[in-house]
Amino acid sequence: MDYKDLANVIYPDVKPIEYYEEKYRVRELPQGAEVTRFAPSPTGFVHIGGLYQCIIDRALAKQTGGVFILRIEDTDQKRKIENGVEQIINALAKFDFIPDEGMISEKEEKGEYGPYKQSERKDIYHSYAKYLIEQGKAYPCFATPEEIEEIRKKQEAAGLRTGFYGVWAKYRNLPVDEAINRIKNGESFVIRLRSNGREDRKIKVKDSVRGHIEFPENDQDAVLIKADGLPVYHFAHVVDDHLMKTTIVVRGEEWISSTPLHVELFNAFGFKVPKYAQVPNILKEEDGKKRKISKRKDPEAAVDYYHEEGIPSDAVCEYLMNIINSSFEGWRRANPDKDISEFKLELSKMGVSGAVFDMVKLLDVSKNVIAKYSAKEVYDFVNAWAKEYDKELFEMLKDEEYALKVFGIERENSKKPRKDLAKWSDVKNSIIYMYERPKEYDFDKIPLTDAKKVIEEYLNIYDYNDDKQVWFNKIKDVAEKLGYAREVKEYKQNPEKWPGHVGDISTVIRVALTGRRNTPDMYEIMQVLGKEEVENRLRKIM
RNA sequence: GGCCCCUUGGUCAAGCGGUUAAGACGUAGCCCUCUCAAGGCUAAAUCAUGGGUUCGAUUCCCGUAGGGGUCACCA
Numbered sequence: 001m002d003y004k005d006l007a008n009v010i011y012p013d014v015k016p017i018e019y020y021e022e023k024y025r026v027r028e029l030p031q032g033a034e035v036t037r038f039a040p041s042p043t044g045f046v047h048i049g050g051l052y053q054c055i056i057d058r059a060l061a062k063q064t065g066g067v068f069i070l071r072i073e074d075t076d077q078k079r080k081i082e083n084g085v086e087q088i089i090n091a092l093a094k095f096d097f098i099p100d101e102g103m104i105s106e107k108e109e110k111g112e113y114g115p116y117k118q119s120e121r122k123d124i125y126h127s128y129a130k131y132l133i134e135q136g137k138a139y140p141c142f143a144t145p146e147e148i149e150e151i152r153k154k155q156e157a158a159g160l161r162t163g164f165y166g167v168w169a170k171y172r173n174l175p176v177d178e179a180i181n182r183i184k185n186g187e188s189f190v191i192r193l194r195s196n197g198r199e200d201r202k203i204k205v206k207d208s209v210r211g212h213i214e215f216p217e218n219d220q221d222a223v224l225i226k227a228d229g230l231p232v233y234h235f236a237h238v239v240d241d242h243l244m245k246t247t248i249v250v251r252g253e254e255w256i257s258s259t260p261l262h263v264e265l266f267n268a269f270g271f272k273v274p275k276y277a278q279v280p281n282i283l284k285e286e287d288g289k290k291r292k293i294s295k296r297k298d299p300e301a302a303v304d305y306y307h308e309e310g311i312p313s314d315a316v317c318e319y320l321m322n323i324i325n326s327s328f329e330g331w332r333r334a335n336p337d338k339d340i341s342e343f344k345l346e347l348s349k350m351g352v353s354g355a356v357f358d359m360v361k362l363l364d365v366s367k368n369v370i371a372k373y374s375a376k377e378v379y380d381f382v383n384a385w386a387k388e389y390d391k392e393l394f395e396m397l398k399d400e401e402y403a404l405k406v407f408g409i410e411r412e413n414s415k416k417p418r419k420d421l422a423k424w425s426d427v428k429n430s431i432i433y434m435y436e437r438p439k440e441y442d443f444d445k446i447p448l449t450d451a452k453k454v455i456e457e458y459l460n461i462y463d464y465n466d467d468k469q470v471w472f473n474k475i476k477d478v479a480e481k482l483g484y485a486r487e488v489k490e491y492k493q494n495p496e497k498w499p500g501h502v503g504d505i506s507t508v509i510r511v512a513l514t515g516r517r518n519t520p521d522m523y524e525i526m527q528v529l530g531k532e533e534v535e536n537r538l539r540k541i542m
Numbered sequence: 543g544g545c546c547c548c549u550u551g552g553u554c555a556a557g558c559g560g561u562u563a564a565g566a567c568g569u570a571g572c573c574c575u576c577u578c579a580a581g582g583c584u585a586a587a588u589c590a591u592g593g594g595u596u597c598g599a600u601u602c603c604c605g606u607a608g609g610g611g612u613c614a615c616c617a
Contacts, residue, residue, distance in 0.1 A: 518578035
């Protein structure tokens, strides 16, 4: 009885790995092309950190002529939720992340290197596990939870490292025939790596973001295949990324400490180790301390949050790109109209320390992004957002022609478009007065009787067809007639000479029209409201 | 606790042996302006700490502190 017999007892009916090695050929890609992959569990939840990784994955693939894969890591049944894959795909699609290859719906996929859902790759994992067993590089382990606990306690009592290694790896040297007997008796078991590593030897791993990292070799007989027959992450990662020809693994920094194991596994098979880019987490500041942004505590950890708030996905991506490569900001300034995909992302320029998520900065980025949209684009975005999240706004926007005029204020014919919108959820409040007449008026320091006089005078000379210059001169005329300074500058030089200046007069008109003291350009507002509405609103004061 | 990673203004950060230590967001002030949003200008604000190495350290090395990660039949 040898390892081969053992392997045959455990996995009698699987194909040899040569079959898969033959099936998944080397990709025909340009020199230097990167194959990247985003590999979430089907929890239905996309974390902002996941989006961050996707941006890197896609950028690397795109700028090198490579491939961006979406793979689903569903080897843990506990993590699975109904339609989790679909939800992830949809969430990513909202940010224009359409993978080149991999899952495209709950059950469908595209590409030649699948299946792209790990639960459907069981046979493949078994083939590779079998190969390792035949080589004596893996073995069945029958340790019960109680045994494992016992070992751990002994190790702790002795002040040693915990885990299955060296003499502690209880079933590592179990004779083959005994193992076979136990298996035939139906005993539950896992497959563990028979590690060759030594803790007193160092290995150096290159990380594309951090440079070289040195650690002790892995010497743990890590579990490869669980008792349920599904692989553990480490094993699936090695098999999948080898077979899918991944060239660079972008993943969170929590994986750094397991790379020695991964390297050992790649070496055990004789496979080429991919590059690793282990990226920092996005942090949240709380009570002066920084911590990883959390799914449970922080709503902004979920990418859906941004969609609900109406923060354009372009803005979120640009903000994240800022964190990935801070030179992006300068590039954007120099290339205001280029697509984000034209920016050349460089892993070596990436920050390594983990950035605190800054919502204020995001909103600022968002203002700039929105300022570049045309009235029609704004309309389409707002409309789509309102349809889902604000029925009242959606109804308000039914008259598209009018809405386009409203969104065109200080936008459409302006070289310096207004920058006051940061998210679609701000829209209603910022345009409501274009749809509803003011309910109350507050003229600030101007008494109501004076306000009425202003309106009365103004109504006499108001003409819808005036151009902006004439329009403004008429307001100045009203100011002068009522004894207010015609120019703000004059007023500032001798404030005691007048009760106020032209600005106060226009404030009266503004409040009468909109109920607000602060609005965008009043001339444009009046043009959009139209002659009749302007006159009606003004008369209402009287 | 072992191992590993990280540490420049409030935040994101440039820097890669000699700099007045960029820039952006935010904050404050001024200018512009019919108000606001912008825009322009200006200001305050940073190299965690102790040792080395060096003519010279933010930069290189070591220690310390602080933060984070990891030590699962979870990813």
